[in-house]
Amino acid sequence: MxxxxxxxxxxxxxxxxxxxxxxxxxxxxxxxxxxxxxxKIGVHEYRLExxxxxxxxxxxxxxxxxxxxxxxxxxYRHNARELWxxxxxxxxxxxxNSNGSKTRVEGQLTERxxxxxxxxxxxxxxxxxxxxxxxxxxxxxxxxxxxxxTGEFVDVEVEALGEDSVRFGGRxxxxxxxxxxxxxxxxxVWYSADNEWLALESPAKGGRVLRYExxx
Numbered sequence: 001m002x003x004x005x006x007x008x009x010x011x012x013x014x015x016x017x018x019x020x021x022x023x024x025x026x027x028x029x030x031x032x033x034x035x036x037x038x039x040k041i042g043v044h045e046y047r048l049e050x051x052x053x054x055x056x057x058x059x060x061x062x063x064x065x066x067x068x069x070x071x072x073x074x075x076y077r078h079n080a081r082e083l084w085x086x087x088x089x090x091x092x093x094x095x096x097n098s099n100g101s102k103t104r105v106e107g108q109l110t111e112r113x114x115x116x117x118x119x120x121x122x123x124x125x126x127x128x129x130x131x132x133x134x135x136x137x138x139x140x141x142x143x144x145x146x147x148x149x150t151g152e153f154v155d156v157e158v159e160a161l162g163e164d165s166v167r168f169g170g171r172x173x174x175x176x177x178x179x180x181x182x183x184x185x186x187x188x189v190w191y192s193a194d195n196e197w198l199a200l201e202s203p204a205k206g207g208r209v210l211r212y213e214x215x216x
Contacts, residue, residue: 030135030197032212034064036204041066042076044212046135056084058135074099080148087138088128089114094148105151120151129153132180134189134197140178147182156182166190166199168214173198 030046042064049057059081066074080094092107105118114125131146133139140158147154161177168175175190175198190199200212 028135029216030214031216032200032214034062035209035211035213036066037208037211048135054085055090058082058084058133078149082131082133082148084133087130087136089130089146092131092146092148094118096149098149103149105148107146107151114146116146116151116153118151123151123153125153134200137191137195137197140180145182154182156180161188164190168192168198175199 027050028048032044033040034042034044042062044062045060047059051057060079062076062078064074064076065072075097076099077097078094079096080092082089083091088109089107090109092105094105096103103119105116105120107114107116107118109115109127112124113127114129116123116125125146129144129146130136130139130142131148139145142156144153145156146152157180159179159181161179164175164177165172166175166177167173173192175192177188177190180187180189185202187200187202189197192198198214202210204210
């Protein structure tokens with residue numbers, strides 16, 4: 001599990017980030033090929049739609065298979081459905097199968113606050129919370145985020161790393177990079193000048209690197 005733990009953060013301090021118009025206003029999608037070092041192990045896809053009631057509905061699906069000597073040594077499946085009103089989460093349903101270990105997280109905004117249930121302990125959070133919503137860089141301003149795999153509301157720290165470049169669309173493009181830390185997890189994300197999420201990278205077990213390379 002540790003080798004791919006950053007996938008649950010399916011990722012503080014204010015990060016000096018240009019956040020104007022960061023949230024997509026219309027339908028959008030992101031598809032990433034996922035690599036462990038140079039070996040492709042799967043894909044992670046996100047689809048965002050604006051519903052008739054004005055809420056944004058996000059569906060995310062991750063499928064990873066790590067092979068060793070022609071044997072499937074690690075299998076990971078994660079499916080999540082999130083509802084958003086602006087930058088606030090109003091509902092979540094997430095199911096994860098990490099090498100046979102299954103977890104379920106459910107959450108709903110109520111008059112009392114955001115109520116989280118599932119396989120773990122129930123909790124009551126503030127009325128406006130965010131997950132590790134890489135597609136919406138406003139999440140970089142948060143000091144706590146909801147982990148959609150475990151249901152935990154975890155402390156995070158964000159560090160702006162400055163200008164960089166990253167591979168996108170078969171070439172290297174200019175990007176701003178940020179490091180997110182939560183407990184023993186460390187993730188780096190890259191954004192274009194107009195706040196488009198371009199890439200993700202995280203240290204993995206054995207000195208390897210888990211890398212997201214955007215395809216669309």
